Amino acid sequence: MELDEAFRFIGSKGPLKVGWYHILLYALLVFYNCWIIGFQLMGMIFIGHVPKNYQCTPPDGFFTNDTTPVLDETTELDKCHMYEVQDGIVTQNITECLYGWDYERIIGETSIVTDFNLVCGDAIYAKIAQSVFMVGVLAGSVTSGQISDFFGRKIVLHIALVLKAVSGVIMALLWDYNALVASWFFVGVFNQAIQISSYVMMTEMFPPEIRTISTPLVSLIWGLAVSSVVPIALLFPNWRHYQIFISVICLIGVPLWWLTPESARWLISRGQIEEAEEILKKMAKFNGIKIPNSFLSDDKEIPLNEDIIEPSNKGHDGENEGEVHQQYYLLRAVTK
Known part of the structure; x- marks a missing residue:
């Protein structure tokens, strides 16, 4: 079969x-x-x-707006630079973020970007x-x-x-x-x-x-x-x-x-016919189908149950074109 x-x-x-x-x-x-x-x-x-919005973390005692410069010709806050703080006073010297970043979180979300500060x-x-x-x-x-x-x-x-x-x-x-x-x-x-x-x-x-x-x-x-x-x-x-x-x-x-189950097709390709048959038997048992032993290596006809027979179509001469559906499920090709 x-x-x-x-x-x-x-x-x-x-x-x-x-x-x-x-x-x-x-x-x-x-x-x-x-x-x-x-x-x-x-x-x-x-x-x-x-995150869409983030700014440099200010030093203790300061707010983000105190140390964050505004980009030239815009009202957007600089995300990658801050005003340097010396002796507790915010200077006009711009430097890179020294204390990390504060990220906008809508529902407390995190990512590898926020965990490792992969910005700028x-x-x-x-x-x-x-x-x-x-x-x-x-x-x-x-x-x-x-x-x-x-x-x-x-x-x-x-x-x-x-x-x-x-x-x-x-x-x-x-x-x-x-x-x-x-x-x-x-x-x-x-x-x-x-x-x-x-x-x-x-x-x-x-x-x-x-x-x-x-x-x-x-x-x-x-x-x-x-x-x-x-x-x-x-x-x-x-x-x-x-x-x-x-x-x-x-x-x-x-x-x-x-x-x-293992793929029956793969098992057959490896020559493990008996193992493939065991898997197909389990499938058939679960589906309520009875199949004979060694059916993959047998060149034989297996009758269908009456309750699953499908009516065949009639040809022009009145003969059944699908006689195989009335009597047998013909399984001819032998697995090599």
């Missing part, structure tokens, strides 16, 4: 001819692919957020940190597919989930800029590994006619997932709390390891 035909047979009783097992597994993989990934990718907007002359470092994260995403794109081809989709997906949780929590706890950027790189690597492996599993679990629906549907769900980033960021305005939250939820993959 060819694998796509096996999927058709196993899902012959379910909605859209895919079966409830596939639907539930698809929902889990979509959660990984859209929400887990979206929280991290779109979260960089909040993690690297630059150091503003480039916030962009560098975000770029390093995207370099990690690129590295994950290049390597994770090849690794999953060798070790399997399931193991790469779940290891990436655990490692992203660990590296994400470490990133949230770091107060050294260089160490934070390094950890953000690995977050990007593991984040993309989750996306690649989960998406590949989604494409490999359906026959071609269903795949044309299931894969574009991910793009629509992605929009919903991305829109949910905003309420999460409002709930956790401190970027460190936000990062810990979106990292810890990756650990949902640990208990689901035993419920998530």
